[in-house]
Amino acid sequence: MRGYNHPKSGVLLYKVERHGRSVVYATDTPDDLDALYDGGAHGFTYSREGHANARTLAQMIDGMEGAADGVVVSSGMAAISVALMATCKAGDHVLGGNQLYGRSLRMMNEELPRLGMETSVFDPTDIAAARAAVRPNTRAILIEVVSNPTLRVADMPAIYALAREIGAVVIVDNTFTTPYAYRPFDHGADIVVHSVTKLMAGHSDAMLGYVAARDPGVAERLNIVATTWGFTASPFDCWMAERGLLSFDLRFERAQANARALAEALNALPGVARTVFPGLPNHPDHNRARDILGDAMGNMVSFEIPGGRAAANALTRAAQPIAFAPTLGDINTTLSHAASSSHRALSAEARGQLGMSEGFFRVSVGVEPAQDIIAAFTRGVEAAARADQA
Numbered sequence: 538m539r540g541y542n543h544p545k546s547g548v549l550l551y552k553v554e555r556h557g558r559s560v561v562y563a564t565d566t567p568d569d570l571d572a573l574y575d576g577g578a579h580g581f582t583y584s585r586e587g588h589a590n591a592r593t594l595a596q597m598i599d600g601m602e603g604a605a606d607g608v609v610v611s612s613g614m615a616a617i618s619v620a621l622m623a624t625c626k627a628g629d630h631v632l633g634g635n636q637l638y639g640r641s642l643r644m645m646n647e648e649l650p651r652l653g654m655e656t657s658v659f660d661p662t663d664i665a666a667a668r669a670a671v672r673p674n675t676r677a678i679l680i681e682v683v684s685n686p687t688l689r690v691a692d693m694p695a696i697y698a699l700a701r702e703i704g705a706v707v708i709v710d711n712t713f714t715t716p717y718a719y720r721p722f723d724h725g726a727d728i729v730v731h732s733v734t735k736l737m738a739g740h741s742d743a744m745l746g747y748v749a750a751r752d753p754g755v756a757e758r759l760n761i762v763a764t765t766w767g768f769t770a771s772p773f774d775c776w777m778a779e780r781g782l783l784s785f786d787l788r789f790e791r792a793q794a795n796a797r798a799l800a801e802a803l804n805a806l807p808g809v810a811r812t813v814f815p816g817l818p819n820h821p822d823h824n825r826a827r828d829i830l831g832d833a834m835g836n837m838v839s840f841e842i843p844g845g846r847a848a849a850n851a852l853t854r855a856a857q858p859i860a861f862a863p864t865l866g867d868i869n870t871t872l873s874h875a876a877s878s879s880h881r882a883l884s885a886e887a888r889g890q891l892g893m894s895e896g897f898f899r900v901s902v903g904v905e906p907a908q909d910i911i912a913a914f915t916r917g918v919e920a921a922a923r924a925d926q927a
């Protein structure tokens with residue numbers, strides 16, 4: 538017996554029979570190795586080049602995104618790196634949303650320029666701003682559908698149209714929206730990236746990314762870049778994420794319903810100055826969110842309380858057992874604070890311009906009973922108000 542078929546995907550999984558280690562795969566003859574390398578045969582040679590767990594996971598996410606030949610890599614940032622390196626080179630200009638994930642912004646501001654690329658950012662809710670930022674050498678637009686942590690909704694149809702007009706590729710970071718809410722390839726995206734670490738794997742125990750391209754030639758480039766630069770995913774993390782993904786729909790549905798309930802409760806709470814949830818009619822992009830996301834408004838809720846750091850400290854303490862942790866997409870609710878984590882590198886004024894005061898929090902809502910989540914935040918907001926008055 539040389540191998541067996543994976544029961545779900547049907548992929549032939551080889552066991553290493555001789556000299557077997559987790560990263561190397563034995564074959565019988567040089568002819569067999571040729572067959573693997575030249576693509577005719579299923580199987581693996583050396584795990585940086587690909588392994589069964591990554592392939593199985595990639596095929597599951599391909600199915601969710603309506604993609605083919607997606608690549609699973611070691612983190613969401615690895616996926617973004619692969620997407621940019623596979624499509625752009627020195628001399629190209631990359632446009633990005635001005636509220637991208639913090640590390641993506643850092644890549645735009647520091648790493649890409651170091652490699653000879655030009656970059657600029659624009660407000661993705663304002664297509665005139667995008668158009669004004671276009672240069673003759675604009676090659677790629679990196680965009681998140683829902684921004685973090687202010688939850689603004691990008692004008693996706695206009696961005697796809699602009700990209701087609703100027704011959705640029707659109708790279709959509711679908712981490713927040715997930716294929717449950719939005720499938721970028723159905724609407725005009727060229728490349729989709731994910732931090733699988735977040736909602737897809739869902740348990741904060743695996744770090745992975747995913748990248749796929751609509752064009753088969755670009756898809757092949759993604760695989761070459763990922764392998765050559767060494768962005769390979771850990772097999773163990775892939776296996777953990779595969780388990781997590783099996784319950785993704787259930788988790789996402791429950792988390793979304795909880796997010797709506799929490800947003801409505803915070804919106805009615807006297808100690809909350811502002812609640813941000815695309816599903817609330819008072820959200821500045823509510824109509825666009827309905828057009829783009831339908832009823833799938835996601836599991837993220839942001840809110841702002843009056844007061845400074847003392848009020849913020851009181852809130853996180855009193856909201857326990859809600860974890861104060863700078864991540865999102867865990868099965869449990871987590872709370873994060875832009876001023877001390879994701880946006881700590883910015884000055885207070887720069888944060889203020891983005892709408893993130895000391896009292897601005899983002900909640901990644903999990904699957905706990907809704908009344909427990911609401912009770913924890915009510916305690917937190919009330920404690921913050923007392924601290925602010927003290």
Ligand SMILES: *Cc1c(COP(=O)(O)O)cnc(C)c1O
Binds near residue numbers: 615731734
């Ligand atoms: C977390 C995150 C990333 C980076 O993913 P890692 O797996 O942490 O490298 C990229 N984009 C978004 C929107 C994220 O939330």
